[in-house]
Amino acid sequence: MRLIAENLACDRGGRRVFAGVRLSLESGAALVVTGPNGVGKSSLLRVLAGLVQPAEGHVAIEGGDDEATPGEHCHYSGHLDALKPALSVAENLLFWRAFLSAPDEPACFGLAPCDPEAALERVGIGHVADLPAAYLSAGQRRRLALARLLVTARPVWLLDEPTAALDAASEEALTELMRAHVNAGGMVIAATHQPLDLDPVSTLRLEAAT
Amino acid sequence: MSGPTPAGTWVGALFARELRLSVRVGGGALIGVLFFLAVITVIPFGVGPDLNLLARIGPAVLWIGALLATLLGLDRLFQADRDDGSLDLMLMAGRPLELVVLVKCLAHWAGTGLPLVIAAPVLAIFLNLEPLATGAVTLTLAVGTPALTLIGAIGAALTVSLRRGGLLLAVLVIPFSIPVLIFGVSAADAAITDPTPFLTPFLFLCALTLVASVVGPFAAAMALRFSSD
Numbered sequence: 062m063r064l065i066a067e068n069l070a071c072d073r074g075g076r077r078v079f080a081g082v083r084l085s086l087e088s089g090a091a092l093v094v095t096g097p098n099g100v101g102k103s104s105l106l107r108v109l110a111g112l113v114q115p116a117e118g119h120v121a122i123e124g125g126d127d128e129a130t131p132g133e134h135c136h137y138s139g140h141l142d143a144l145k146p147a148l149s150v151a152e153n154l155l156f157w158r159a160f161l162s163a164p165d166e167p168a169c170f171g172l173a174p175c176d177p178e179a180a181l182e183r184v185g186i187g188h189v190a191d192l193p194a195a196y197l198s199a200g201q202r203r204r205l206a207l208a209r210l211l212v213t214a215r216p217v218w219l220l221d222e223p224t225a226a227l228d229a230a231s232e233e234a235l236t237e238l239m240r241a242h243v244n245a246g247g248m249v250i251a252a253t254h255q256p257l258d259l260d261p262v263s264t265l266r267l268e269a270a271t
Numbered sequence: 272m273s274g275p276t277p278a279g280t281w282v283g284a285l286f287a288r289e290l291r292l293s294v295r296v297g298g299g300a301l302i303g304v305l306f307f308l309a310v311i312t313v314i315p316f317g318v319g320p321d322l323n324l325l326a327r328i329g330p331a332v333l334w335i336g337a338l339l340a341t342l343l344g345l346d347r348l349f350q351a352d353r354d355d356g357s358l359d360l361m362l363m364a365g366r367p368l369e370l371v372v373l374v375k376c377l378a379h380w381a382g383t384g385l386p387l388v389i390a391a392p393v394l395a396i397f398l399n400l401e402p403l404a405t406g407a408v409t410l411t412l413a414v415g416t417p418a419l420t421l422i423g424a425i426g427a428a429l430t431v432s433l434r435r436g437g438l439l440l441a442v443l444v445i446p447f448s449i450p451v452l453i454f455g456v457s458a459a460d461a462a463i464t465d466p467t468p469f470l471t472p473f474l475f476l477c478a479l480t481l482v483a484s485v486v487g488p489f490a491a492a493m494a495l496r497f498s499s500d
Contacts, residue, residue, distance in 0.1 A: 112359055133365035141356025147295040148288070159284030161364050 062088045062124040062216055064109075064131070064248055070117035071104045078104050079267055080117070088216070091239065091249040091259040096267035102252035103139070105267065106219045109250065110137040125216065135217040140225070142206040146195030150186065150205055151177065153194050158212040172214040172245050180211040185234060199226040207235065210242075218242060220251040281366065286378045292351075293382030299344030303383040304390050306343050310336040311394040322399045329398035330408045330459035334452055336394075337387050337412055338419060342444060344383045345423040346430065346437035348375060349495060353431050358495070368492035376417075376424050376487065384416040407462030407469065411476060415455040418480040421487030422447050428494035451479050 063085060070080035078101035086092050094102045107113040109120055111132025120131045144153050154177050162174065181187040184204040189197065197205065203226045210218055218239070224232050236258050239249045243259055251257060293300045314332050315325060352358040361371055391412050395405040426444040430436030458472035 110359075110363055112362060129365055132363045135363065137359060137363055139356055139359065141354075141359075143356040143360050145288075145292055145355070145357075147292055147297055152288070152291070156284050156288045157360070160281045160366070161360070162281075 062122065062246075062248075064120070064122055064134075064217055064250075066109065066118065066120045068118035069105070069108060069115050069120070071101060071108050071113060072116040073101075073104055073113075077116070082118075082265070082267070084265055086248050086250065086263075088246045088248060089243055089261075091243050091251070091257060091262040093257050093262060093264045094250065094252040094267065095254065095264060097269070100267045100269055102267060103221050106137065106139070106221050106250065106252055109217075110135050110219050112137070122217075131217075134215060135219050136210045136213075136215040137219045137221075138206055138210065138223060139221045142202045143209070144194045144197075144202055144205060146193060149191050149193050150181065150197070151190040153205060154181065154208055154212060157209045161209075161213040161215075172216060172242075172247055174214040175211040177208075177212050180208040181205075183211060183234075183238070184208045185231070200228060200231060203227055204231065207238065211238070216246070217248045217250065220249065220253070222253055223251055224253060224255050282370070282374055285371065285374045289375055289378030290382050293344075293379065298382065299347065300382045300386060303340040303344050304386045307336050307340040307387050307390060308394065310339060311397055315397055326399045326401065326404070329395065329400045330404060330411075330463075331456045332398060333391055333394065333408050333412070334415075334456050334459070337391070337416055338445075338448060338452060340387055341384060341416060341419045342423060342441045344379070345420070345427050345444070346440050348379055348424060348427040349431045349491075350427070350436065353498070358431075362495070368495060369488040372424060372428070372488040372491045372495070373484065376420050380417050380420045384420055387416060388413045401463065404459065404463045407459045411455045411458045411473065414473070414480055415451050415476050418451045418476075418483040419448050421480075421483040422451070424487045424491040425494065428491035428498070431495065431498050451476065451483075454479060 066082065066084045069082040071078045082105060084092065094105060096102055104113060108115045109131070111130055122131045122134050125134050158177060175183065178187065181190055184207050186201050186204050189201065194202065194205065223235055227235060240259055243249055249259065292298050311332065318324060349358060352361065362368065388409060391409045392405050395408060400408065423440070423444045426440040429443065430440045433439060454472045454476040458469055458476055461467040461469040461472060
């Protein structure tokens, strides 16, 4: 499978944020999007996710499910954790699992979704499964948001500043999750300032549009 | 291990989540009923102790109270999901957005509209309504309040990105909810005043709810798609 974006341009608020971005990512590879603040890293991920319509260019998945949009092949983890404080950790996770898992993804492109309890253990918050999400710390909320990526399988992970609010140990654990995903044949596109210890990893540096 | 999930699973999960959220801390379920109670209890004080007058305007007062109480909770219908990023994921998931909106509206009605219907017979006592009139008002509310929620969903979707959209939502939605109010009140009135038929306005009310259950989700879904930018 291959994720292709050609000649992408994006306008936000009437201003051209970036233009002429092209990228091509194979299964089992990672891409780091870097660049100074405000250069459009988050916008690029939102365009790839299909949440923002590109002003020019298009995004396509080769070798994926032709019925589904490119966005439906993606997990998106942005600045917001998509958690309800009134629901418990397990309830939050089980809802997203039920909502996101499709009836017709038997193989999930060779990726196996993870059991909810196991996913919480893998991100290290198994002991707070019954606690309302309101009582989680910022780092724990982020881990719960990452657990969502594990319980339903999507080939492409779009991660926007995934290491925000994470301590060094959790960063290491996150890198481990990403490495496992890439090794299983998934793709990771992360907008981050941290170097990613993945292999193979390429870098896309966005420059301010003129 | 998850295996193939039946298509109905996510609908059930969404409904259960919305219902849970509306009855838990910070949800709007109880607030709506309390507001309804507040509106209905001040009416006899304002109008005075004329029992005949109260009985005559009772159905209209209950309907207006229910309309206002419904509007009260609607502004968070989509905004809460937008604020925490859930809406992005729902838009991305490839689920039919119209169905997502419909399920959210049904759950919202079950959490906030249904308690109003259940409270109406109790509050009818404040307004000196006869048992027949009480039954008629409760029945029309049960049929008509879903239409208010579904029409309100359009306003909620249009104002989803506005910080204080609640007031704008009310201004947008009230004109479109007037037909529901007219047929709801006239059906309830027809049940007490003999010559006018009950069934005609009641069937109009049913039709309005059915139309709203189609127009509401489609229009709201369209507005939400544009709001995601």
